[in-house]
Amino acid sequence: MKQDGSIDLFHYWNRLRNGRAAPKRTEVEPADIKGLLADTFILERDTRGEAVFRLAGTRLCATYGRELKGFSFPSLWRDKDQRLVARLAHGVFHAKSVVVVNFDGLSSNERANPFELLLLPLDGGTESPRALGIVSPCQKPFWLGADPIVDAMIDAVRVIDPDREPMFLKNRPSVTVPSLAPSDQALSDSIKMLGARRIRHLVVLKGGLED
Template identity: 70%
Template sequence: MKQRESIELFQYWDRLRDERPAPRRTDIEPADIKTLLADTFILEKDSRGEAVFRLAGTRLCAVFGRELKGFALPSLWAFKDQRLIARLAHSAFHSKAVVVIAFEGRSRNGRTNPFELLLLPLDAGEEAPRTLGIASAVEKPYWLGADPVVECRIDTIRVVDPDREPMFLKNRPAVAVPAMAPSADEVAGAGQGGHGRRIRHLVVFEGGRET
């Protein structure tokens, strides 16, 4: 987690949860994070079980050139990454996992820019799971918001236990994601043990322990 916006939102979320797995959805006060609202979003599960945008900030919508409400989160990503993004969102909904994704956004005119995305679970009951998130641009080129991002590609991911892992060790290596993403079943099985586990090309860490 390297972006200032991600760190600030995590710290707010961590204070609210007060040692619980996640804060309640009703604990979130938009006024408390007003400087971050333009980049934040809330995900919910639709009737098909997909993670869709319930709310999305104005700057985030401008980056993608459309109102994101109602769109599925995986639909923003390259086809090869969509199943993995769906599984990561599922982990945030149901396993109360904190997920950090570094990704590249590619614009309609072929320009690229790095971003960081953070998913933070919320307690809204099993019938209506929610996730709070933020997606912030690492760089702010002149074209951002004018030339819409039409496809995202994962660079690295981190799935983190916030109770056990130091969150702000910027020099800790992330898990690179090459061209072939793992299957949904392999990702679903990650994070069960207390040690880092190798799953094909990924190494999943828990509790800050090294493999």
């Protein structure tokens, strides 16, 4: 994860779950993530087993130029990527996976912009699986929100183990960096070699103008 929105939402989700595979969907408080709501969404599984938008933020809907509620989540991608996206959503629903997808969104006027997608599982019970997600633009060109994204191509996918990877960062060994300042002993030796004397924090060198 590289985008601030993804990182902030992941940390919020991670605090909520408190060691569990996923927090309950009822534990998510919109007021706690009000700064992220415009780009966030919630997925649910419909009667066909497909991931569809239950809720979607205003800026996310503007990015795609339509209200996303009720729309198929995999349908945002081109045909060749839709099966992969469906499998990733299924893994979030049922295996409580955490998924990061980097993709290029293509606009109706054939402009392109990179995005980062984060999908996080929510515990809605076996009959009502949910996922919390956010789509963050990696760049913010002037046309974004006015020229709708109509197609997307996956660039990279990563499935994260939330129990191991944050701990890896916490447990990284500290690196001892030597001081750039000389030690008191080294400084005293240097002063003697120069034939100088020290007055408080100043070093006074002998010398002057010759006749």
